[in-house]
Amino acid sequence: MAGSIKSIFAGGALLLLAACAGVPATTPLPPPSLDAVEADLARDIAALADDSFGGRFPGTEGERKTRAWLIEKYAAIGLEPAVPSGPDGAREWTQSFTVVRRRPSEQPGASSARATRGGRSVDLSMGLIGVDGAQDAPGFADLPLVGLDPDVEDLRPRSLANRGLVLPASDLMRLGGQMTAAEPRAMIITSADQATFDGVASFLKRGRWQLDSDEGSPAILLLSPEASKKLTGLIGDTAKRKPDSAGVIAYDTILQGSIAQEVERIETANVVGRLPGKVEGSGAVLMLAHWDHLGDECRPPEAADRICNGAVDNASGLAVMTEAVRLAARQGQLDRDLIVLATSSEELGLLGAQAFVADPPVPLPTIAAAFNLDTMAIAPRGAPISVIGWGRTPLDPGIGIVADQLGRTLANADWQNAFLRRQDGWAFLSRDVPTVLVSSALADKDAFDRFMQGEYHGPADEFSTGIELGGAAEDTVLHAALLRYFGSLSKYPGARMK
Ligand SMILES: [Zn+2]
Structure with a gap:
């Protein structure tokens, strides 16, 4: 039996959201300890936002280190490379592409x-x-x-x-x-x-x-x-x-x-892993997060700290993604394939996501559900969640069921729609791939506004032991459950885009 979801007041809009009736309920997950999840997230964010990664700008030593970190993590979770690399069926971890900037001389x-x-x-x-x-x-x-x-x-x-x-x-x-x-x-x-x-x-x-x-x-x-x-x-x-x-x-x-103009080209890559499902031909679920940030010259030369480390944006998304995939994978094989995508060049205009949809390693219509993770470490434990892309995909009832089982409340508000086109998910949603961004970060308007007016895209977005990981840990558990739900053919047979 599907439960109902409580309504809450958020961002000036009261939204009463009811889950679909008539969909069979899932067995509750054995709850992982939130403290342990927080500790794992802290370890990963500290690593990726370290000064030695130089703010993870495409084409730099920071990219090389980030890719190596991701590949090691993917392999430890049990993923295999997902990008076709030759006629013999060989596959590699990286999907390479070139970005170019032209400026007046x-x-x-x-x-x-x-x-x-x-x-x-x-x-x-x-x-x-x-x-x-x-x-x-x-x-x-x-x-x-x-x-x-x-x-x-x-x-x-x-x-x-x-x-x-x-x-x-x-x-x-x-x-x-x-x-x-x-x-x-x-x-x-x-x-x-x-x-x-x-x-x-x-x-x-x-x-x-x-x-x-x-x-x-x-x-x-x-x-x-x-x-x-x-x-x-x-x-x-x-x-x-x-x-x-x-x-x-x-x-x-x-x-x-x-x-006369100045032209700059950068070679960079998405990192793509795959966990094969049990049922061949049943499509895939996709989880993505951008790995890139603004680099080590994001402030003028005279500034004391010039590195934009991007701890929240988006080391936190990578940490939540790899941890959620790990938690989902250890509960056994999904029916559908699971594709895990760390995109490059999001900060340059969603370019890695565009490169992926322009040349996808799996046909886009076979992706049953996609979840983007961006700027996750904002809200404390107990925060509600919001869904960027709500009302635009057939995923809403399933998200409602999973959220309800985990005691999460939904708090969607109109102001959040301003971010729809400002996140990688848009590159997929605009190609009719059912894609959402589910997060506590945008559901806590005060904390989110504080971040946007403070650390956002600046040197202060760095790791410290005081970083708020409560909401991100709960969102990690939620995303593991979402992967289990949408990876299951009996729970989610699939549906066409509206
Ligand atoms: Zn950003």
Whole structure:
């Protein structure tokens, strides 16, 4: 018989959550000692957040040490390598990929651009800053410039392909994701004043990491206020020109130019293990946590402590993952395969998770349930749990049953949804893999807010004996039970995504 789950007040939202009736109850797990689990988590977090791991930035000695730590742990739990490494069925622990960041060159005057209309031409190079998400050494010859009808509300996919869109900086965010889908070859951003130019420039200078295998984003050329005036003067009165049916206005102007940028590439890897299930062809359950953090230069050179050790974010997720898998595995083989994934480059934009879903070692539709673990060591013992991704997968009733058996209460709140797209689980959920993040961390709003405003992404997120592991230990036991439940064909036969 399924029990009901108590309602609790959290984050200003009262959510009454009832578990499904009619699903057979499971035998309660012999409860592992929470003190022992806490001690194991503390040992693992202390190891991974040690200064010798250098803040676990991809491509560094810290990555080498983290991978070695994970592989040793995986092997001790009894996992086997999960990544196909050749035609002979051989498998390895690591799934390698390359990430790339392109940033505008710091050298003034290194980029150049010239616009021509009819017999006239203007030089736009002064103060120009550029970056190209698609190529390392981009250049433009006779790129036709266009504008958008100010009234346009919908951009047709590919309607800007092979053209350069001239756009005021104030309009940058207006059409959101539609701009990417319209696939302009370049965006020429004009700035009305120096403050606007500086604002966009500092954003571009940070650069953006992406998978090297991605097609990339358009080139962006940011024009100084002076150059902006020259270009709009050359194009002339745009109000007199008729847009085409897609809302695109041809400017009868072409652009020549080249962009100087700094390109950085890093080779890195996910670490993937597997515990084969009893029933071949019954799919898999997946548990994941990101291993990477911000490295040993996350503060300016003059700072006293420059290492962002990432004890909570996300040594705690790795510790909970390996401990939960160990506890689940020692109770016997699951029906389904269990895939254990430590992702790289989450902090650079969920890139390891994207690399996994782009080339998964098991077909994504065979993954019956996936659990992400991120930033776990926040709440004390007795805290409720929340589920990021609640209402989006067929996993909710089963999670309710398992939580109820362990005496955990559910406390979902609207504010937590802001994190849905900010965690690795999103790369899977957006590909229709039923994925959730179950954690006490986001259910204790006060403790979570304190962390986000304090240690988060800073040198103070390091291991100390005072680190709060009460909620994380209970979440470890819960995740071991979730793996048992969703790994069982009789308890969870599987269901389609909604
Ligand atoms: Zn982070």
